[in-house]
Amino acid sequence: MDKIEQVIKEAGGVSALAAALNIKPPTVHQWKSGDRKVSPRLALVISQKWPGLVTVHxxxxxxxxxxxADGGQEAA
Structure with a gap:
């Protein structure tokens, strides 16, 4: 499953994710279909609202x- 699809599922669907981000559902559909990329600003917001599920990367x-590669953690 694609990362944005995981976020959509976790948020409760396309409309719920759109509402949480204060955007219109067609924008989320465009992300899901690959017709449009998530804006850098919204990538930051999504990664903060769903930490551990998805990152800006x-x-x-x-x-x-x-x-x-190490998830930001240094080995001891």
Whole structure:
């Protein structure tokens, strides 16, 4: 399952995610279909509202780069 689909499911559906982000449902449908990318601003909001489920790196690697290999944790 795609990361944005996981967020949609966790939020309770397309309309619920749109309402939580104060955007219109067609925008979320466009993310799901791949017709449109999540804006960098909303990628930050989504990653903060659903921590552990998705990161900005998952949603916009073209802007924020790939996820750190160690998840941001350094080995002892």
């Amino acid at each position: 998952d949603l916009r690697p073209d802007i924020f780069g790939p996820a750190p």
